Amino acid sequence: MDIENINIKSSIGVIGGIITSSESRRGILIPTLHKMQLENGYLPEDLLRLLSKKLSIPLAEIYSVASFYKQFHFTPRGKNIVRVCTGTACHVRGSAKVVDALQNRFNVKAGETTEDLKLTLETVGCVGCCGLAPVVTVNEGVVGAVGPKKLKGLIHDIEEGDDNGKS
Amino acid sequence: MEKVNSLEAFKNLQLLLKEETFKEGVPRLRTCTGTACMATGAQSVINKVEEEAAHSGKHIDIVKTGCQGFCQQGPVMKAEPYGYYYKQVRAADAHDIVGTTFSAGFPVRNLLYRDNILSEPKEIMETLPFYKKQMRVALHNNGLIDPRNINHYIAVGGYTALVKALETMTPEQVLDEVDKANLRGRGGAGFPAGEKWKHTKKAKSKIKLVIANGDEGDPGAFMDRSIMEGDPHGLIEGMLLCAYAIDAQYGFVYVRHEYPLAVVHLKLAIKQAEEMGLLGNNILGTGFSFTLDVREGAGAFVCGESTALIASMEGERGFPRPRPPRLSDIGGGAWGYPSNLNNIETFACVPHIISRGADWFKSIGTENSPGTKVFALTGKVKNTGLVEVPMGITLREIIFEIGGGILDGKKFKAVQTGGPSGGCLPEEYLDLSVDFDSLRKVGSMMGSGGMVVMDEETCVVDVAKFFLSFTKEESCGKCPPCRIGTYQMLEILKKITSGHGEPSDLDNLEQICRKVQKGSLCGLGQSAPNPILSTLKYFREEYEEHVHDKYCRAKVCSGLGTYSIDHSECFLCGLCKQACAFGAVKETRRSFFIDQDMCTKCKSCYMACPIGAVKVGKGTAKAARK
Ligand SMILES: Cc1cc2nc3c(=O)[nH]c(=O)nc-3n(C[C@H](O)[C@H](O)[C@H](O)COP(=O)(O)O)c2cc1C
Ligand code: SF4
Ligand code: SF4
Ligand code: FES
Numbered sequence: 001m002d003i004e005n006i007n008i009k010s011s012i013g014v015i016g017g018i019i020t021s022s023e024s025r026r027g028i029l030i031p032t033l034h035k036m037q038l039e040n041g042y043l044p045e046d047l048l049r050l051l052s053k054k055l056s057i058p059l060a061e062i063y064s065v066a067s068f069y070k071q072f073h074f075t076p077r078g079k080n081i082v083r084v085c086t087g088t089a090c091h092v093r094g095s096a097k098v099v100d101a102l103q104n105r106f107n108v109k110a111g112e113t114t115e116d117l118k119l120t121l122e123t124v125g126c127v128g129c130c131g132l133a134p135v136v137t138v139n140e141g142v143v144g145a146v147g148p149k150k151l152k153g154l155i156h157d158i159e160e161g162d163d164n165g166k167s
Numbered sequence: 168m169e170k171v172n173s174l175e176a177f178k179n180l181q182l183l184l185k186e187e188t189f190k191e192g193v194p195r196l197r198t199c200t201g202t203a204c205m206a207t208g209a210q211s212v213i214n215k216v217e218e219e220a221a222h223s224g225k226h227i228d229i230v231k232t233g234c235q236g237f238c239q240q241g242p243v244m245k246a247e248p249y250g251y252y253y254k255q256v257r258a259a260d261a262h263d264i265v266g267t268t269f270s271a272g273f274p275v276r277n278l279l280y281r282d283n284i285l286s287e288p289k290e291i292m293e294t295l296p297f298y299k300k301q302m303r304v305a306l307h308n309n310g311l312i313d314p315r316n317i318n319h320y321i322a323v324g325g326y327t328a329l330v331k332a333l334e335t336m337t338p339e340q341v342l343d344e345v346d347k348a349n350l351r352g353r354g355g356a357g358f359p360a361g362e363k364w365k366h367t368k369k370a371k372s373k374i375k376l377v378i379a380n381g382d383e384g385d386p387g388a389f390m391d392r393s394i395m396e397g398d399p400h401g402l403i404e405g406m407l408l409c410a411y412a413i414d415a416q417y418g419f420v421y422v423r424h425e426y427p428l429a430v431v432h433l434k435l436a437i438k439q440a441e442e443m444g445l446l447g448n449n450i451l452g453t454g455f456s457f458t459l460d461v462r463e464g465a466g467a468f469v470c471g472e473s474t475a476l477i478a479s480m481e482g483e484r485g486f487p488r489p490r491p492p493r494l495s496d497i498g499g500g501a502w503g504y505p506s507n508l509n510n511i512e513t514f515a516c517v518p519h520i521i522s523r524g525a526d527w528f529k530s531i532g533t534e535n536s537p538g539t540k541v542f543a544l545t546g547k548v549k550n551t552g553l554v555e556v557p558m559g560i561t562l563r564e565i566i567f568e569i570g571g572g573i574l575d576g577k578k579f580k581a582v583q584t585g586g587p588s589g590g591c592l593p594e595e596y597l598d599l600s601v602d603f604d605s606l607r608k609v610g611s612m613m614g615s616g617g618m619v620v621m622d623e624e625t626c627v628v629d630v631a632k633f634f635l636s637f638t639k640e641e642s643c644g645k646c647p648p649c650r651i652g653t654y655q656m657l658e659i660l661k662k663i664t665s666g667h668g669e670p671s672d673l674d675n676l677e678q679i680c681r682k683v684q685k686g687s688l689c690g691l692g693q694s695a696p697n698p699i700l701s702t703l704k705y706f707r708e709e710y711e712e713h714v715h716d717k718y719c720r721a722k723v724c725s726g727l728g729t730y731s732i733d734h735s736e737c738f739l740c741g742l743c744k745q746a747c748a749f750g751a752v753k754e755t756r757r758s759f760f761i762d763q764d765m766c767t768k769c770k771s772c773y774m775a776c777p778i779g780a781v782k783v784g785k786g787t788a789k790a791a792r793k
Pocket of ligand 3: 732733736737738739740741742743744759775776777778779780781
């Protein structure tokens with residue numbers, strides 16, 4: 001990501017016209033972190049340093065903001081990001097078992113990435129598909145009503161392919 | 168797209184679009200493309216229908232709509248002009264849909280909804296039990312139009328309320344109408360929108376903001392998502408009306424990052440509205456200006472709280488702060504500008520109120536809670552999905568008529584309303600009228616409208632533990648009562664569910680609950696004890712069973728009870744022995760039995776037994792050995 005050339009004025013939008021330039025710089029912090037993470041998969045330290053210079057926000061403060069939010073990560077992530085929903089509906093319909101099965105199969109804990117970077121396993125609060133509970137998302141795709149059979153297929157796909165689950 | 172420069176020109180455009188779009192009698196398939204239906208293959212059905220139609224030389228107008236609500240039966244679609252409602256459609260059904268329905272006019276029978284295999288199929292959407300009692304206001308356009316197409320929205324009467332307001336009403340009149348309608352905030356607390364708007368309007372600042380709260384962090388809720396995805400223009404129009412009423416120039420939609428499709432649709436809708444001259448400077452040539460932007464959250468439930476949301480928008484950690492100043496005060500809103508924050512569903516109701524009038528709105532629902540409310544009905548009910556019902560409907564009607572009753576013929580146990588800030592209600596309240604005040608009176612809450620149904624196989628203590636682990640995880644940590652209290656409450660619940668509960672735990676738990684309620688700074692901490700307090704109130708005997716008898720009647724909590732095998736049922740398949748990782752299931756020549764000393768109560772054998780011959784009994788292992 002080309003941090004040097006971020007245009008703060010245009011990134012903040014019209015609201016930039018009525019707030020101070022330091023407020024604008026702060027205001028684009030979170031959207032910029034999102035972009036950075038989209039491109040790199042995580043937030044690399046060197047880029048955060050550059051960003052800190054560009055926005056004149058101390059690095060410690062950038063970390064303090066970024067670490068507050070669950071969506072930001074500071075270490076590389078797996079090729080497949082598998083998120084098991086543990087929201088109420090999914091919980092009631094047995095998502096804990098799905099988490100257990102994936103944890104055992106890939107030998108990672110929720111929130112971790114496998115050593116071969118094949119998979120990052122996470123839990124999420126609710127993906128808003130509760131009607132299909134229990135729900136698992138694989139990268140951008142949503143898999144609903146995950147029972148033993150679907151789970152098996154999912155595990156198989158992750159083990160075999162490397163750009164699967166994009167259905 | 169050309170900019171529309173006057174109200175007259177817009178009205179002409181609307182007439183034109185009304186005539187051209189959705190012509191009557193045209194064969195049309197309104198296919199749900201909401202997240203759930205897409206996940207179950209709606210796109211491949213669409214492709215195949217298009218292919219089949221082209222093949223047979225028939226033109227079928229396919230409208231890719233937002234979520235139609237009946238997610239669990241997806242993909243769902245409606246065939247017009249017949250009104251047939253199809254569910255669980257597969258690509259392989261495309262041939263029949265084109266041939267049988269669109270060529271011959273008959274329904275495809277195996278795609279119709281039935282209550283069960285023996286009952287007659289229902290052809291028409293509105294006659295399905297799931298839809299019969301519903302009334303769609305906020306979700307009015309979901310299922311009707313393609314959210315990516317502004318022309319569709321206009322063709323079904325969209326932006327008429329805006330035009331009416333700009334042409335015939337002063338800002339005060341718009342505000343009065345909303346105030347008179349007694350529209351109460353749909354985001355949880357039910358605060359009257361009119362009051363809030365008045366307050367922001369009064370603030371002496373040249374610049375004001377309108378913010379829509381699309382954070383929807385409640386687990387088990389997805390109504391705001393479906394509006395943002397399925398009817399973004401409805402939200403925009405509601406925000407425009409608010410901006411006009413309170414004289415605001417800028418607006419933001421704060422959307423949770425986990426809703427990428429909502430972000431895409433909102434951005435597209437904003438762009439289309441700008442191009443048409445419905446957003447931006449000098450809207451429809453009237454001199455009214457309003458600019459709208461989208462901000463994404465980053466995964467923190469507390470950011471749904473109003474002051475935390477502002478902090479997050481400004482690029483800070485999402486810490487709540489004490490009020491006053493309120494958001495509507497100078498110095499309280501984003502960047503200090505007075506800001507009016509409402510929930511997505513709240514805004515989505517506004518255009519309907521303006522175009523049909525406050526009296527119409529008040530004719531729906533109850534006296535103190537007029538209008539409708541969208542619920543995300545989930546859990547152990549037959550029909551899950553989004554339902555919009557008039558307030559005042561009973562829980563029983565929602566769960567047993569719309570929801571079709573409990574899954575697998577099990578017994579109803581409780582319904583959890585209001586998410587982490589709400590509570591669990593037992594059977595005796597099934598006839599309770601659902602509105603803001605009556606729910607609060609019995610210790611629950613409307614919240615954002617999550618409704619999770621539980622059957623006898625759900626353990627209420629486990630559910631309380633679930634919500635507490637959520638709130639503990641999400642507590643921002645700023646104030647100690649919440650940070651430490653949620654941790655302590657969770658520890659006690661863990662102790663109880665793992666079989667180590669002591670009698671004093673229940674009293675301690677109650678005490679901590681009261682203190683956290685009183686001492687916390689924001690709504691998260693203040694409401695965190697609700698799930699515990701309500702379950703303690705209505706299901707105390709189950710807590711006591713956990714503590715005194717080491718028994719979980721729902722058989723959910725592992726670590727409780729004594730496990731044994733009923734030899735009269737057991738047919739010696741040996742699965743329990745395989746399942747037990749601790750070697751506690753022993754085999755003799757004629758039977759399997761469980762060694763109480765080795766059993767860790769992990770429940771594996773109970774889960775493994777295909778016929779339920781493993782029994783979980785009350786009491787301790789010692790008692791079982793005797
Ligand atoms: C911890 C917490 C989380 C909240 N999350 C949301 C949310 O996700 N969406 C929402 O609309 N309101 C949420 N609220 C309520 C908002 O603070 C605010 O009251 C609401 O958005 C106002 O809109 P309304 O008056 O239209 O309901 C939350 C409140 C608290 C205390
Ligand atoms: S009550 Fe909890 S979430 Fe709210 S400010 Fe205090 S610590 Fe943060
Ligand atoms: S799994 Fe059930 S039926 Fe099979 S041996 Fe064990 S107790 Fe008997
Ligand atoms: S609770 Fe799992 S998708 Fe909502």
